[in-house]
Structure formats: structure tokens, C-alpha cells
Amino acid sequence: MTTETDRVDEVSTQATDTQTSSKGDFQSQWAAICPGARAAHNDIARTLSRFDKQLDRTHQDLLALRNNPSAAGPWIDWYIDNEYLVRRVLQRLRRDLSASFVAHLPQLISGPATGIPRVQDMARVVLELSELKFDQNVLEVLVLELRDSAPLNTAELWAFPLFLRYQALKLIQEEVHHRINDLKARTERERMVDTDRRDVVADCIQSLHRLQRTNWKTFFERTSxxxxxxxxxxxxxxxxxxxxxxxxxxxxxxxxxxxxxxxxxxxxxxxxxxxxxxxxxxxxxxxxxxxxxxxxxxxxxxxxxxxxxxxPPVTTRLRRWAIDRRLRLYFSALAVVATVLFALPTFYSVYTGNLLHAIPVMLVVIVPALVLASVLINWQITLWIPPRVLPKIDFSRGISSDHKTAVCMALLVGKQSDILNSLEQLEKHYLANPDHQLRFGLLTGLFDAPDATTLKDQQLLTRLDAGIADLNKRYEHEGHAPFFWMHRARCFNPHEAVWMEWERKRGKLKEFNHYLLTGELGSFTHTSGDIEWLRQAQYVITLDADTVLPVGGAQRLVGTIAHPLNQPVWDEKTGEVLSGFSILQPRIEINPVTATRNIFTRIFSGDRGLDLYTLAVSDAYQDLFGEGIFTGKGLYHVGAFVASLRNAVPEEAVLSHDLFEGIHGRTALVSDAVMYEEYPPEYLSFSRRLHRWIRGDWQLLPWLWPMVPSESGEKLPNRLSGLHRCSSPTIFSAAFRHPGSYFYFSWAGLPCPDRHSTGRYWR
Known part of the structure; x- marks a missing residue:
């Protein structure tokens, strides 16, 4: 195996054979530098501008020479066949070698290259040492040898691919221009004389291709x-x-x-x-x-x-001052903008009519004013605050053994088709995210019934058991069975006077978490697969029946929570998450397959302004406050999640548990990870879903007060932050958005008399 030292010796010997200038001389020159300046960009910009103006003329001249047998040569074919590459490189250099970028590159203060960026001179030497055919080994060895005498900074290392292209392009253009002028000046007999002149054009074009294929990320990390x-x-x-x-x-x-x-x-x-x-x-x-x-x-x-x-400069200090007071500033700005939007139509109605006309207008414009104000403020936030992207551990080649994760679909089954669809979806999740440290499972329950069991219950359970066994048989590898199934029995609900699954989805996940931590099955009566393995799982990725987990999505989420800055740290007594996050909420998008199902989905699936649960949460909210809103599809840390909800949820009191859990467990939006879900195929199913969400949101109203209910039945001090309490009314206003929009547009279309006469309409 060749070591780095061997490579240094090998390439150093090769460089010596080229009879170029002494490396020692170069090192002494490259060690004498001064900070960069924008003036260094002027010469580069002029050169690139001159090349750009010459391209079309050069193209015409070469076509004419190519058709002349006495003047044609291989270098002409090389250039014409690769002219697209020359143009592409020139365009990229004019874009990337900006004045601001070049200004950060140290300049030489001694030698013949005084006043130009050091990396530019080094790029020239690298091509010379490589005999104009770029060799990555030559570049790496040269940079490594300069570590002690003339270490390069980050900007210089990233500038190498640009300046190597610049030097190669410069040699190509100068050589082509010289040869064209030379051929025009020589007689036909002189042109026929074969020379041993080196083909600079071919060598430099090959260098451009090699530069394009080089992995510069690897080069940077090996030399930085x-x-x-x-x-x-x-x-x-x-x-x-x-x-x-x-x-x-x-x-x-x-x-x-x-x-x-x-x-x-x-x-x-x-x-x-x-x-x-x-x-x-x-x-x-x-x-x-x-x-x-x-x-x-x-x-x-x-x-x-x-x-x-x-x-820090004044601008940075002002920005930090605003961020430290972001909660007050955000809601103050929201109140001011909403008030202005509310006042304009109200005053106009008073001016054109009378005070009685203004009363219905005030009622109608409240909700649209709040919605529009929120959109405008969030839009401004995205302009002023950069996106908050969470750091990640790289699990693209496999999750490490200390980050085992269970991927669960919690659902109710009532017929054979439900089982077939869920098994098919579970298999797709596995095929998109195969990993020895992942297990994919179904947490199932049965629909409500007048009795504890029904005649078809056993058929459904047998089919589920057989389906999981079949999947494990097909995909078992080295003793790893990737699929599992856990089923809960019905229990009698005296409030509903019916046999039903306790707390449904919330109950499934709560008892599943309890099993992961203690090994107690609770009301789980049927299991399949290696459920003992689950006891080692630190995280759970919870999905709905219609959720699509894309390729690599699980590894990306686990890699995010595994990073030290995202790992939750919580108070053992109160369960409060002090730092990090217990829940990761990926960005939710509409499944493109279902978005074009019919006219209804084509119109409304792109409605991203009103539906909180379709697009999860505005990026502005995460970027400004550092938290997101949990919508029930994402990853959670089992220990922190359970601790944050200890004694927090009264039994049968919260339907919208996703939002509640996210507030208590501290949620982060992973804006660069995505899941897909189906859009309701018709208006009735859309309305039922919206009704369920609104009903659940309003059940959280008691958590706005200083004392809140608990699982034990006693009132406890509210530990929700000011952010969560202030943002809750915005969530509750979702109940008024659709009727508010309806009344607003209905009112806008009605005739209204002006203040002087009747029968006139607003125009």
C-alpha cells in the first residue's frame, strides 16, 4: 500500500525531472504574502473579458483553417471538438472569480508574480510540474510540503480548481491565438513543414477534463x-x-x-x-x-x-439584540401589521357608509388580516435570517450500532385490504431504507365494536401475522429479521359505551414506548418478529398509513438526532428538555402521485398558505425561534420523549396529541429532510380531517392558563414557554380561516352604497 510519504517522494522525483524552477525558490516566494485586495481581480477580469470577446472570431478562423489541408492540424480538431467546454469554463470563471472572492486570497509580495494571488501562481507551477496535464498527486504533494513554510487557508484551497482552470484556459487561448496568427503569416510551403512543436492545446484541454472529474472535496479535506x-x-x-x-x-x-x-x-x-x-x-x-x-x-x-x-461589528450586535428579543419583536410586528390590515377596510367602510356598515366589516376582516400579517412577517424573516439547518452525523453508509431505531406505522385495520396496503407500504419503507440497525413494524388496533371481539377479528390477526412472517422470510439476512408486528386489544370505554382501543394512536405509541423502556407489553396481545431487539432502540420513527419515507430518509433523520448538538438533555425531575430536541419533524410534502388524482386535489394540494399540517410549519418559525411544530410524522428520542410527557396528558382529554407532544418535547424542523403524504381525494374527507384537527386544537385551550390539568388529576403549574403560549392563539385561529375567507369574499362581492347616495357600487 502506497503511503503519503511514498507519494511525496515519487512526485518530488517526477517534478525534479521536469527541469522546472527550484521548489525551494517557490516556497520562499510563496511564504512572503500580504492580505488580498479587490485590485487583484482587475487583471483577471480583463483577461477573461478579452477571451470572451475572442471566442466567436476564433471559432470562425479555426473553421476556415480546418478546411484548408495545408493548415489543418490535430490541435484545431481538439479545440473545435471541445469548444463547448472552453465556453463553459469561461462562463464559470467569470461568475465564480468575483472581486469579493479574490479579495480574500493572500497576494505575493516578492518575486516575478508580485501582486497576484498566491494560489494563482501555485496553479501555474502545478501545471508546469504536470507537463500541462493536470496531476492531482502533484498538487497534493506541493500543498503538503508547504504546510510548515507557507500554509494555505481555506479560501485558497477551494480556489485551486478555479485558478487551475484559469491557467489552462489562458494557455489554450494564447496558444490558439498565436497559432492562428502564425498560420496566416506563413506561406503555404512553410505550413506544410512538419514541426515537433508540443501540442499545448490538447494537453490543456485534457487538463480541463481531469479537473472536471477530480473530487475536490476529498482534496480539500486531505490537505486542510x-x-x-x-x-x-x-x-x-x-x-x-x-x-x-x-x-x-x-x-x-x-x-x-x-x-x-x-x-x-x-x-x-x-x-x-x-x-x-x-x-x-x-x-x-x-x-x-x-x-x-x-x-x-x-x-x-x-x-x-x-x-x-x-x-462583533455594529450590524451583528444589532441583529443579536433583535434575536435576543425575538419573541416580543415578532408578536409586536404581527400585531402592528394585522392592525393596519384590519383598520384600512374598516375606515374605508366608515368613510363610504356609516358606523353600522363598519361593524360587519370589522368581523369579516379579522381573520384575513391575521393570516396576511403572518404571511408578510414570515416572508420578511426569511429575507433577514438565514435558514437554520441542523448539523448531522453521516449515516449514508449505515447507522452505527448505538443508534438503533424502530420505524413504526400506527393504524387501525378493519378489512383485508387495509392489511395488504399496510404490508406493501411497510415493505416499501424497508426497500428505501435497508439497514441492520432499523426495524420496520406495524402497531395495529381494531375499529370500535359493541363487544370485545368480533367474528372477523381472528381472520385479520391471522393475516397480519402471516404477512409479517412472509416479509421476514423474504428479507431475512444474516439472522436479522427486519419486520415486526404488535397488536393491541380493545377495552371498554364507559364514556363512549363501546369497546375500543385505548387512546388509539397516542395509546399505541405510549404503550410501545413503555415496552421499549421496561419490556412490559401492556395491552399488546399479539406480536410477531424479533420484538426483543426493539428493547435496544433509542429512537422511533412514527409514520401514518399514507406516509412515504423516501430513500435514505431514515438514515438522514437518525444522523440528525445523533449529532451532539441535537441530542436531548432533560431534567430528570420535571422532564423538561433543556437543550437539544426530543422530536425531529421533517418537511412534509404532498405525494405527487395523489396530487393529480382529480380536479379537487389538483386545485387544493398546492394550497400552502392555510393548511398548517400539509407543509408542517413555516421555515421562518424554525429559523427565528429554533423550534418546529410536530405533526405526528417524524423521529423522537424515546427516553426524552417519555420524560417530557410524564404526568402531562390527562386520559381521554387530548385528541390533537401531536401538537401537544411537540410543545412539551421540544421539536426541531429538519428542513432538508422530507416525507410525503397523500392529500384527501375529495372535499368530504378533507372536511372530516380538518374537523378532527380543529377539534383537537381547541382541546388544548386549558394549557394557556397558569395552572393546567395533569394525568394524575391534580392541577400543576404550566411549564409551557411564552413562545408556546403566544403562538397557541394563532393555531386556534385555524378554525376561523375557512369561514372567515368565505365571509370576506362574500362581503367583497356585495354592493355597498357610498356615503352620498344609494345604489352606487364600489369599483
Whole structure:
């Protein structure tokens, strides 16, 4: 196996054979640098602009030369056949080599390349050492040899692919322009003379193709010293994270270095020191404080700024001042905008009619004013606050054994078709997310009945048992049976005077969680599959019967909750989640297959403004407050979830338990993960669903008061935050949105007399 040292020796020998300038001379020149400036961009911009103007003329000249046998040569074919690539590279360079980007690149202050970005000169040397055919090994060895004498920063490493393309393009254009002029000046006899001139055009075009195929992410992480330092994370999580999260950390280091007196390596060392100190401190905020990311993108970022002696600019301080008071500012802005939208039609009705006309107008415009105000405020938030993307562990190649997860579909079955559909859906979930650390199961119950059992109950249970056994037989691998089934019996409900499943979906999940933690089955009477394995599961992904879990969706959710900054830390006495999240809510989209089922779904499935549960929650809410709203489809941490709801839910008192559970357990919206669900196929089913949601939402009204009901029957102090109490009326207003919209548009279409005469209409 070739080691890095062997590669250094091999490529160094190769570089020596090229008879180019001494590397030692280059290293001394590249070590003498100064901060970049926007002026360095001017020469690059002029060169690219000149190339752009020459393209069409060059194309015409080469076509003419190609048709002349005495002038034609392989280099012309190389250029014409790859002209699309030349144009594409030129377009990309003009876009990406911006003045702001080049300004962050250190410039040389000695040698013939004085005043140009260091990475630009290094790109030229790399092509020379590679004999104009780009070799990634040459580049990597050159960068690694400069680690001590002239270490490159993050921006320079990412700039290599751009400047290598720039140098190759520059050589191509200069060579083509020189050859065209040379051929025009020579006689036909001189053109026929064969020369041994090196084909620069072909070599550089091959370099452009190689640059396109190179994995620059791998190159960066193999050569970055910041990456090497952050990899020493005391929590051991950094190397396990996905690339996007690691890149986010490195970007934060880069930003701090630009605004402080330290370089990137100094900032990274400070973050590591804080993480090491926090890990030793017993009072640290859970596992997250011992992770380097806690100080880079987490709650400890201000501690890192103090350590690097950074004083944030005025704009940053103002933004943080507003974020620290975001709750008051948000609802104040909402109240002001809603008041203005409410007052305008009210005053207009008084002006055109009289006070009696204004009263019905006031009643009609209240709900539309609130809805429109919320839309406008949330839109402004998305313009001012960047998206809050949660960090993730990379489980794309498989979930680690300490993050076992159960994927459950909780449903009621009443006929054979229900069972067939649920088994088919469960199989699809498995095929989209095969993993040894996942188990896929059904938590079933039967519909209400006048007796504890009915004649067809046993047939349904037998079919369920056989279906799970068949799936395990087909997909069992190395002793792993990926499917399970747990069924609950009916119990008598004296309030409804009927035999029914206790608390239905909430009851299923509550007893399932109890089994995971204690091993007690409760009212589960029938099981199939390896349910003992479930006792090791830390997380549960709960799905509805119509939910589609896309490819890799389970691994993405588990990777998100597994990150130290997202792991829940809760108070053992009260169950309150102090940091992290116990619930992850992915973005919910409408299944495209069902969205075009009929005219009704085509019209309303795209209605994203009014239906809270279709699109889960506005991204603005997550970005501003750092929390989302749970809609019943997502992942939860079993221990934290159960602790947060301990003695919180009175029996048979809450129908809309998803929202309630999300408020208590602290929910995060995973905006870059998605699940799909069906849209109701007709208006009646849509109305029944909406009625069920509204009824459940209004059952949460008692939790707005200082003292709230509990499972034990006694009144307890309300531990909901001000955010949850203030946002609850917005949720309750959903009951008035559809009738409010109906009355508003009905009123808008009615004739109204003006203040001077009757019979005139608003125009």
C-alpha cells in the first residue's frame, strides 16, 4: 500500500525531472504574502473579458483553417471538438472569480508574480510540474510540503480548481491565438513543414477534463490543516459528520479568522481548547459542550468570540439584540401589521357608509388580516435570517450500532385490504431504507365494536401475522429479521359505551414506548418478529398509513438526532428538555402521485398558505425561534420523549396529541429532510380531517392558563414557554380561516352604497 510519504517522494522525483524552477525558490516566494485586495481581480477580469470577446472570431478562423489541408492540424480538431467546454469554463470563471472572492486570497509580495494571488501562481507551477496535464498527486504533494513554510487557508484551497482552470484556459487561448496568427503569416510551403512543436492545446484541454472529474472535496479535506485540527474534536463527532456539516464548521472558522487577529489555525485551536475544558468540567451543558461545534455554531459561539478577542461589528450586535428579543419583536410586528390590515377596510367602510356598515366589516376582516400579517412577517424573516439547518452525523453508509431505531406505522385495520396496503407500504419503507440497525413494524388496533371481539377479528390477526412472517422470510439476512408486528386489544370505554382501543394512536405509541423502556407489553396481545431487539432502540420513527419515507430518509433523520448538538438533555425531575430536541419533524410534502388524482386535489394540494399540517410549519418559525411544530410524522428520542410527557396528558382529554407532544418535547424542523403524504381525494374527507384537527386544537385551550390539568388529576403549574403560549392563539385561529375567507369574499362581492347616495357600487 502506497503511503503519503511514498507519494511525496515519487512526485518530488517526477517534478525534479521536469527541469522546472527550484521548489525551494517557490516556497520562499510563496511564504512572503500580504492580505488580498479587490485590485487583484482587475487583471483577471480583463483577461477573461478579452477571451470572451475572442471566442466567436476564433471559432470562425479555426473553421476556415480546418478546411484548408495545408493548415489543418490535430490541435484545431481538439479545440473545435471541445469548444463547448472552453465556453463553459469561461462562463464559470467569470461568475465564480468575483472581486469579493479574490479579495480574500493572500497576494505575493516578492518575486516575478508580485501582486497576484498566491494560489494563482501555485496553479501555474502545478501545471508546469504536470507537463500541462493536470496531476492531482502533484498538487497534493506541493500543498503538503508547504504546510510548515507557507500554509494555505481555506479560501485558497477551494480556489485551486478555479485558478487551475484559469491557467489552462489562458494557455489554450494564447496558444490558439498565436497559432492562428502564425498560420496566416506563413506561406503555404512553410505550413506544410512538419514541426515537433508540443501540442499545448490538447494537453490543456485534457487538463480541463481531469479537473472536471477530480473530487475536490476529498482534496480539500486531505490537505486542510483546519480539517486536521478540528478532527481532534474531544467528543469524537467531527470525523463522523457529513460533509455539509464539516464544511459549515470550517466556514465558521474562516469567518472568525477574517474578523479577528488570529489566523484560521489559531481560531481552530481556541475552539479545541474550549471544547477540551468543557469536557473536563462536570457542569458543562451535557454532551454538546464537549464538542467543538458547540463553540462554532452552537450556544457557545460568543465564548469563542471572546477567546479570539473578536468584537462583533455594529450590524451583528444589532441583529443579536433583535434575536435576543425575538419573541416580543415578532408578536409586536404581527400585531402592528394585522392592525393596519384590519383598520384600512374598516375606515374605508366608515368613510363610504356609516358606523353600522363598519361593524360587519370589522368581523369579516379579522381573520384575513391575521393570516396576511403572518404571511408578510414570515416572508420578511426569511429575507433577514438565514435558514437554520441542523448539523448531522453521516449515516449514508449505515447507522452505527448505538443508534438503533424502530420505524413504526400506527393504524387501525378493519378489512383485508387495509392489511395488504399496510404490508406493501411497510415493505416499501424497508426497500428505501435497508439497514441492520432499523426495524420496520406495524402497531395495529381494531375499529370500535359493541363487544370485545368480533367474528372477523381472528381472520385479520391471522393475516397480519402471516404477512409479517412472509416479509421476514423474504428479507431475512444474516439472522436479522427486519419486520415486526404488535397488536393491541380493545377495552371498554364507559364514556363512549363501546369497546375500543385505548387512546388509539397516542395509546399505541405510549404503550410501545413503555415496552421499549421496561419490556412490559401492556395491552399488546399479539406480536410477531424479533420484538426483543426493539428493547435496544433509542429512537422511533412514527409514520401514518399514507406516509412515504423516501430513500435514505431514515438514515438522514437518525444522523440528525445523533449529532451532539441535537441530542436531548432533560431534567430528570420535571422532564423538561433543556437543550437539544426530543422530536425531529421533517418537511412534509404532498405525494405527487395523489396530487393529480382529480380536479379537487389538483386545485387544493398546492394550497400552502392555510393548511398548517400539509407543509408542517413555516421555515421562518424554525429559523427565528429554533423550534418546529410536530405533526405526528417524524423521529423522537424515546427516553426524552417519555420524560417530557410524564404526568402531562390527562386520559381521554387530548385528541390533537401531536401538537401537544411537540410543545412539551421540544421539536426541531429538519428542513432538508422530507416525507410525503397523500392529500384527501375529495372535499368530504378533507372536511372530516380538518374537523378532527380543529377539534383537537381547541382541546388544548386549558394549557394557556397558569395552572393546567395533569394525568394524575391534580392541577400543576404550566411549564409551557411564552413562545408556546403566544403562538397557541394563532393555531386556534385555524378554525376561523375557512369561514372567515368565505365571509370576506362574500362581503367583497356585495354592493355597498357610498356615503352620498344609494345604489352606487364600489369599483
Amino acid at each position: 490543516q483546519v480539517e486536521l485540527l478540528l478532527g481532534q474534536d474531544p467528543a469524537g463527532a467531527y470525523k463522523q459528520m457529513d460533509f455539509a456539516t464539516r464544511d459549515r464548521y470550517r466556514t465558521r472558522v474562516e469567518q472568525l479568522a477574517r474578523r479577528s487577529q488570529l489566523d484560521e489555525l489559531g481560531v481552530a485551536r481556541c475552539a479545541l481548547e474550549l471544547a477540551n475544558d468543557a469536557q473536563k468540567d462536570e457542569k458543562a451543558n451535557g454532551v454538546s459542550a464537549g464538542h467543538v461545534g458547540y463553540f462554532l455554531i452552537g450556544e457557545g459561539y460568543r465564548l469563542l468570540e471572546e477567546k479570539v478577542s473578536l468584537k
